[in-house]
Amino acid sequence: MANFLVWVVWFFAAFACLASALAVVSFSNPFYSALALIGNLASLAVLYLVLSGEFVAAGQVLVYGGAVMVMFLFVIAYLGDRTDESPWSGGPSWQVVGAILAGGAILAEVCVVVGLKAGGLLSKPQHIDRSFGSPEALGRAFLTDHLLAFEVTSIVLLVAAVGGVVLGSHARQETDARA
Amino acid sequence: MHGPDIQWYVILSALLFATGALGVMLRRNPLIILLSVEIMLNSANLLLIAMSRLHGGEDGQIFAISVMAVAASEVVVGLGLIVAMGRRNIELDVDKLRTLRG
Amino acid sequence: MAAASWVCLLLPLASAIAIALAGTAITRRVAGYVSTATTMGAFVAAIVAFADMAGKGASHRGTATTSWTWLSAGPYHFGLTLLTDQLSIVMMLIVTGVGSLIIAYSVGYMDGEDEERRFFAYMSVFVFSMLLLVQGGNLLLLLAGWGMVGLSSYLLIGYYQERESAIQAAKKAFVMNAFGDATMALALFLLVQHTGRLDYAGVFAASPHGGAVANLIALGLLGGALAKSAQIPLHTWLPDAMEGPTPVSALIHAATMVTAGVYLIVRCHPLFENAYVIEDLAAGLGAATLLMAGLIALVQTDIKRVIAYSTMSQIGYMFVGAGLGTYPNAMFHLMTHAFFKALLFLAAGIAIHAVVGEQDIRKLAGVGKLMPFTKWVFLVGSLALVGIFPFAGFFSKDAIIASALDRGWYGDVIYVACLAGAFLTGVYAFRLFFIVFTGEPSAFAREHFHSHHGQEGPISMLWTVGTLGVLSVVGGLLQFAPIWHLLSTWLDPVDAPIAEATSAQEWVTSGLAIVIGLAGIAVAWAIYGAKRIKVPRSLPLFEKKFYWDELYDLVWYRTGDLVSRGFYALVEAPLIGGSITAVTGVVGLGSRELSVAQNGLVRSYALALAGGLAILTVVFLAVR
Numbered sequence: 016m017a018n019f020l021v022w023v024v025w026f027f028a029a030f031a032c033l034a035s036a037l038a039v040v041s042f043s044n045p046f047y048s049a050l051a052l053i054g055n056l057a058s059l060a061v062l063y064l065v066l067s068g069e070f071v072a073a074g075q076v077l078v079y080g081g082a083v084m085v086m087f088l089f090v091i092a093y094l095g096d097r098t099d100e101s102p103w104s105g106g107p108s109w110q111v112v113g114a115i116l117a118g119g120a121i122l123a124e125v126c127v128v129v130g131l132k133a134g135g136l137l138s139k140p141q142h143i144d145r146s147f148g149s150p151e152a153l154g155r156a157f158l159t160d161h162l163l164a165f166e167v168t169s170i171v172l173l174v175a176a177v178g179g180v181v182l183g184s185h186a187r188q189e190t191d192a193r194a
Numbered sequence: 195m196h197g198p199d200i201q202w203y204v205i206l207s208a209l210l211f212a213t214g215a216l217g218v219m220l221r222r223n224p225l226i227i228l229l230s231v232e233i234m235l236n237s238a239n240l241l242l243i244a245m246s247r248l249h250g251g252e253d254g255q256i257f258a259i260s261v262m263a264v265a266a267s268e269v270v271v272g273l274g275l276i277v278a279m280g281r282r283n284i285e286l287d288v289d290k291l292r293t294l295r296g
Numbered sequence: 297m298a299a300a301s302w303v304c305l306l307l308p309l310a311s312a313i314a315i316a317l318a319g320t321a322i323t324r325r326v327a328g329y330v331s332t333a334t335t336m337g338a339f340v341a342a343i344v345a346f347a348d349m350a351g352k353g354a355s356h357r358g359t360a361t362t363s364w365t366w367l368s369a370g371p372y373h374f375g376l377t378l379l380t381d382q383l384s385i386v387m388m389l390i391v392t393g394v395g396s397l398i399i400a401y402s403v404g405y406m407d408g409e410d411e412e413r414r415f416f417a418y419m420s421v422f423v424f425s426m427l428l429l430v431q432g433g434n435l436l437l438l439l440a441g442w443g444m445v446g447l448s449s450y451l452l453i454g455y456y457q458e459r460e461s462a463i464q465a466a467k468k469a470f471v472m473n474a475f476g477d478a479t480m481a482l483a484l485f486l487l488v489q490h491t492g493r494l495d496y497a498g499v500f501a502a503s504p505h506g507g508a509v510a511n512l513i514a515l516g517l518l519g520g521a522l523a524k525s526a527q528i529p530l531h532t533w534l535p536d537a538m539e540g541p542t543p544v545s546a547l548i549h550a551a552t553m554v555t556a557g558v559y560l561i562v563r564c565h566p567l568f569e570n571a572y573v574i575e576d577l578a579a580g581l582g583a584a585t586l587l588m589a590g591l592i593a594l595v596q597t598d599i600k601r602v603i604a605y606s607t608m609s610q611i612g613y614m615f616v617g618a619g620l621g622t623y624p625n626a627m628f629h630l631m632t633h634a635f636f637k638a639l640l641f642l643a644a645g646i647a648i649h650a651v652v653g654e655q656d657i658r659k660l661a662g663v664g665k666l667m668p669f670t671k672w673v674f675l676v677g678s679l680a681l682v683g684i685f686p687f688a689g690f691f692s693k694d695a696i697i698a699s700a701l702d703r704g705w706y707g708d709v710i711y712v713a714c715l716a717g718a719f720l721t722g723v724y725a726f727r728l729f730f731i732v733f734t735g736e737p738s739a740f741a742r743e744h745f746h747s748h749h750g751q752e753g754p755i756s757m758l759w760t761v762g763t764l765g766v767l768s769v770v771g772g773l774l775q776f777a778p779i780w781h782l783l784s785t786w787l788d789p790v791d792a793p794i795a796e797a798t799s800a801q802e803w804v805t806s807g808l809a810i811v812i813g814l815a816g817i818a819v820a821w822a823i824y825g826a827k828r829i830k831v832p833r834s835l836p837l838f839e840k841k842f843y844w845d846e847l848y849d850l851v852w853y854r855t856g857d858l859v860s861r862g863f864y865a866l867v868e869a870p871l872i873g874g875s876i877t878a879v880t881g882v883v884g885l886g887s888r889e890l891s892v893a894q895n896g897l898v899r900s901y902a903l904a905l906a907g908g909l910a911i912l913t914v915v916f917l918a919v920r
Contacts (some may be wrong), residue, residue, distance in 0.1 A: 021197035029206050036210055036233050040217035045225045052229050059236055065197050066247040071255050075239075078262050083232070083269050090273045091225060094280045113903050114219035118212040120910035125208040128913065130201075140200070141250030148255060156252045164256065168263045175267030182274030219903050288898045295896025 025065055031058035049087045056080050068148045203244035210237035222287045224279075228272050235265045298361040300348065301380040304341035304388060305427045307334040312420035315413055324412040328403035331416035335399050335423055339392035346385050358382070358790070360433045360495075367436065374494055377433030383790045386627060386783075387430035387559055394551045394634050395423050397760045401642050402543035404754030405649055415455055419547070422448035426552050430559060434495040435484055438560070442480065442520065445553050446473040452548060453540040465536035472533045476523020483516025500566040514571035517564055518578055525557030525611045527585045532844050534608055538600040542645035545600055550607045550641055551634035558611065558630055561618040562791055569794065575619050576706060582615025583713040590720030592841050594727065595834040598655050599644050602728050606681065607637055609717060610693075616710055617696035620703050621794035624784035628775055629692035631783075635771045636680035636688055639764040643674040646753045646761065647732065652744045657731050659740040664733025666745050667752045671733040673765040678725045680768040682813040683718060688772030690810070693718070695775070698797035698805035707795070711805075718809050722816020730824040 031054060038051035056079045063072035146152050157165045210233060217230025239258045246254025279286060311334035315327045322330075358381030367374040380388075399419050406412045425448055429441025446469075454466030488494060490509055491502035504510045519530075526534035526549075537549050548554070561568055561578060568575045586609040593605035610633050617626030647663050647670055648655055664671035680687035683694060697714040700707040737745070748754055775783045784793070797805070822828045840846070893904070 018196055025197045025202075029202075032206065033209060033213070036213040039226070039229050039233060040213055040221065045223055045229075048226050048229055052232060055233065056236065059240060062203075062240060063243055066203075066243050068243045068247070068255050068258075071239075071243055071258055074259060074262060078266060079232075079236075083266050086269065086273060087225070087229070090277060093277065094225075094286065110899060110903060111220060113907065114216055117219070117903060117906035117910050118216045121215060121906060121913075122208045122212040124910060124913045124917075125211060126204060128917065129204050131917070136249075140248050143247070143250050147247075147250070148252070152252050153255060153259070156256050161253070161256045164260050168260045171264055171267050175270045179270040179274050182271070182278055215906055219899055219906060222899070291898065292896035294898070294901075295894060 021065060024061065028058045028061040028065070031055075032062070045091050046088070049084060049091055052087075053080055053084050056084065066148075067143060070148055070150050070153050200244060200248050203241065207237045207241040207244070210234075210240065222289055224272075224276050224286055224288055227288065228269060228276075232265065232269070235261060298359055298378070298380070300341045300345040301359075301361070301378050301388075301431060302363075304338045304345065304392065305378065305424065305431055307338045307341065308420045308423040308427065310334065312417045312424060315417040315420065319413075320410070322413065324406075324408065324410050324416070325403070327413040327416040328399070328406075331420045332396060332400045332403060334420065335392055335396035338423065338427070339389070339396050342385065342388040342392050345380055346389060349380070349382070349385055362433070371492060372488065374434055374436045377437065377495065378431045379433035379496065380431065381790055382787050383559075383563060383627070384430050386631065386787070388427060390631055390634050391423065391426045391430065391552050394638050394764075395419075395426075395547055397763055398543050398547040398551070398638060398642065399423075401546075401645070401757050401760040402541070404756035405543055405645055406541065415452070415541070418448055418451045418455070419543075422452065422548060422553070426556070429556055434493075435487065435499065435564075436494050438563075439477070439480060439484060442524065442556065443477055445548075445556065446470060446477065446524075449473070449537070449548050449553055452544040453537045455540055455544065459539065461536075462539040465533070465539040469533040469537050472530050473523050476520040476530060479516040479519030479523075481516075483513045483520075486513045486516070496563070500564075503567055503570060505570045510567070510570040511574055514568050514574035515577075517560060517567065518574055521557030521560045521578070521615075522581065523557075524560075525554045525615065526608050527557070527581050527612060527615055528588065529581075529844070531585060531589075531608055532841070532848060535601050535604050535841070538598070538604050542600065542641055542648060545604070546638045546641035546645070549604065550637040554607060554611055555614065555630045555634070558614040558618050558626055561615070562623045562626060565618075565621070565623055565791060569621070575621065577619070579616050579619025579706075579710055582612040582619055583710045583717075584612075585609065585615070586612030586717040587713055587720070588842055590717050590724060591838050593724040594720070595838045597657055599648070599657050599660060599728065599732060600641070600655055602657070602724060603637070603640050603644060606640075606721070606725065607633075609721065610637065610681070612717070613693055613696055613714065616700065616714060620696075620700055620707060620710070622696060622699035622702075622796065623791035623793050624775075624781075624787045625692065625695040625699060625793070627787060627791070628783050629689075629696055631774075632680070632688035632692040632768070632771050635764055635767040636677045639673060639677040639761065639768050640681065642757070642761045642764065643670050643677060644732075646670045646757055649753055649757070650745055650747065651741055652746070654740070654744065657728065659738060660732050661741065662732075662735045662737035663741045663745065665735075665737055666741070666747075667733075669752055669758065670761075673761050674729060674733055676765045676768055678729045680772075681725050682722045682817065683809055684813055684817075685806075685810060686769070686772070688768050688770075690806070691772035691774075691776050694806040694809045695797075695802065697809060698802045699793070699795045701797055701801050701805075702795040715808060715812055719812045719816045722813045723820045726817045726820035727824050730820055734825060 035051045035055035035058065039048045039055065042048045042051065056075060060072040060075045060080075063069075063075060214230045214232075214234035214237060217233065218227050221227055221230065239261055242254040242258045242261070244254075246252060246258075276286065284291075308331075311330050315322070315330060318327075358379065360377050360379045362375040362377040364376055365373055366376045399416070402415070402419070406415060422445060425441050425444035427441075429438055429445060432438040432441055450466045450470040453469055454463050456462045484494065486509060487499055487503060490504055490513075491499055493499060493502070503513065522528075523530040534549060534554070538545055540548075561575075568578070589605040589609035589612065593602050593609065596602045596605060610629070614626045614629050614633070617623070617629060647660055647667060650667060651660055651663060654660055664674075676687065680689040683689040697711060697718075700711040700714060703710075751758065775781055823831055837843070893900075
């Protein structure tokens with residue numbers, strides 16, 4: 016019974032995920048695309064929960080949804096409503112045809128590669144205990160096995176912060192000059 | 195594992211990635227392109243988490259968190275550039291940015 | 297004695313080098329004297345060698361001395377070997393003797409320009425080359441001398457460099473001789489392949505008897521002989537070679553170089569006897585040439601050309617002799633011919649020299665009245681040429697003709713041809729004599745005749761011509777076939793003849809030849825001397841020299857021209873030029889097409905990325 020429920024939830028989440036992804040790509044108004052992406056992220060968080068990654072799900076909502084998307088929405092609001100032509104107008108050009116072909120090829124290849132190369136390992140999901148995906152487990156992993164990744168990521172964040180400030184400060188100097 | 199087996203996650207992740215790729219290749223607004231890049235990154239995250247669950251170790255989730263952090267940084271820089279473009283009244287259309295031509 | 301041979305060979309070379317190195321420091325007279333003196337010195341050395349040789353027994357006369365091994369490659373060793381045997385000493389004496397007389401003559405004949413130092417150097421080079429040819433102990437040295445005499449001939453024919461006709465004639469001679477050189481070289485290759493050596497003794501012992509290889513070898517050697525001796529079909533260069541100065545015509549194209557072909561056949565007679573067909577071919581070609589040349593000589597108007605065709609005709613006799621196998625008689629005729637032909641050329645040269653270099657017999661007509669000495673020596677030469685007793689040609693030519701009877705029906709045909717040739721010889725030789733040296737002088741001759749200090753020419757010209765005249769009279773007494781055979785006996789160990797006429801045949805032939813020769817003289821007298829009969833109209837066939845030049849122009853030049861034009865149009869321009877143009881075109885086209893991809897659009901670059909990723913994934917899947 017519980018399994019059946021999980022399946023239902025999974026289907027809904029997956030459907031929402033795909034629909035919202037297509038919406039992101041299709042809307043001509045960037046505001047609507049951003050909102051659709053928020054939906055995508057939320058459904059992905061649900062999927063993470065199904066996969067027992069509670070901390071990651073929380074992080075996804077907080078970081079992506081709470082910070083990244085808010086930033087997106089601010090910028091979109093700031094830059095005004097510069098509508099873009101929907102890609103589905105103008106008929107099939109080289110770019111469109113090529114893009115669809117390449118996209119389809121990558122789709123097929125990902126499935127094939129993963130299936131071919133990891134065949135034996137994919138058949139037996141491991142048993143997990145309750146502490147799988149918990150903050151303590153992740154924290155311990157970060158600070159012991161993956162300390163380098165942890166440190167490097169923090170440096171990347173630092174660099175990005177500095178870069179953002181620099182990019183923004185140039186803009187401010189310009190507006191000061193113009194004012 | 196409750197729910198679908200790993201193949202479903204692989205297929206879902208691949209579909210998401212392809213959608214994101216289409217968005218990058220077909221849209222002209224840089225903001226939408228950035229959003230599509232986010233979709234691609236998220237698809238990779240999904241697969242990582244799924245594989246982590248399959249193998250029973252947290253390595254995949256660690257990696258997913260790192261990806262999230264890096265994606266956030268990249269969005270910061272990208273949006274900063276776009277704002278700078280908007281400030282200079284450059285049209286937000288990647289087809290108009292042709293100085294790489296030749 | 298060996299030293300004498302080396303001295304004989306190297307003196308002219310030393311002279312050539314000395315004149316060349318001295319350059320402008322010496323006058324042309326000094327150069328002339330050096331050249332003459334060294335050639336005379338070579339003659340003296342040859343006499344010393346001859347005397348030494350005569351003192352030995354008949355079978356010990358050949359000596360071969362090798363100074364060093366010249367060419368050593370694997371199992372093949374060729375030395376710088378000089379062979380002095382009975383045959384080569386005869387040639388050495390002729391070359392140096394007649395050569396020194398002619399070079400002495402040319403000191404007086406040439407204009408006196410400083411440029412003539414070059415002339416005398418070339419003459420010395422020629423004498424050296426000819427001596428190398430006849431003294432060479434192996435076929436390789438013979439070939440070296442062969443090529444060098446061809447070079448000397450080229451240099452001397454084209455001596456008057458400013459004259460376009462002279463340059464063309466020199467080239468023509470050289471190219472035709474090069475053809476002969478090539479066939480000879482091929483024959484030598486075959487010999488080396490089949491015998492592994494080139495020295496005469498070894499080659500004659502080891503060469504194959506009969507069969508295709510022997511025929512090819514003999515044919516190759518014959519090709520060289522035909523080219524050098526100007527026989528059909530490689531004869532067209534000789535008349536044009538008259539562009540050179542008269543002493544050159546006398547020495548190279550009458551007395552010595554053109555007889556090298558005969559020497560070759562006589563020297564290599566074992567090789568030719570292994571290939572009877574080729575020997576008969578040589579005799580046949582000689583007979584054809586002597587008839588053709590005689591007919592052409594009837595209509596020539598240039599005095600030197602008449603004598604040139606006469607040379608061609610007489611060498612035809614020598615080829616008949618060598619081809620039939622009567623080698624000593626061929627050598628005998630070679631010797632007497634050297635005397636009287638050089639005499640004829642040099643005497644004509646005196647006339648030419650006296651009348652401002654004019655060579656047309658119609659303009660020179662009657663000059664004999666103004667130059668009696670020349671007239672008499674020319675008469676002596678002409679009689680020797682026709683073969684009238686007791687002059688030299690009588691003894692040598694008739695012996696050859698008679699021996700033709702020893703060779704079956706083929707020899708009989710040649711016999712008739714030779715007698716017909718004797719008739720023609722009488723007509724054309726005395727046509728020349730009667731036109732130029734009898735009768736009243738023409739207006740041109742009277743106007744332009746210059747005597748040289750009261751004499752007909754410089755003294756150097758007169759005494760040399762006189763000497764040759766004497767030789768033409770007495771030279772034939774060396775051998776009278778039915779009675780005494782000094783030369784044949786001398787040459788016998790080296791060249792035993794394979795065709796000999798009987799005494800009776802000799803007497804009959806001699807009688808017939810004299811009668812026919814006199815008949816020819818009578819006809820010439822009737823037409824040109826006493827002018828009783830009108831001059832017959834000449835055939836264009838004769839005047840056009842039997843159209844050989846036109847034939848060669850058609851076959852070689854036009855064909856070559858067409859082929860090269862065809863290659864240019866079909867291969868050079870489209871293929872070679874086109875391929876280079878195609879390369880640049882393709883590169884340009886490719887870069888133009890590929891530059892479409894560099895459009896600066898980010899999206900298309902993203903598409904390229906995605907497409908590349910897709911393709912590479914497949915590649916990696918397939919490879920791993």
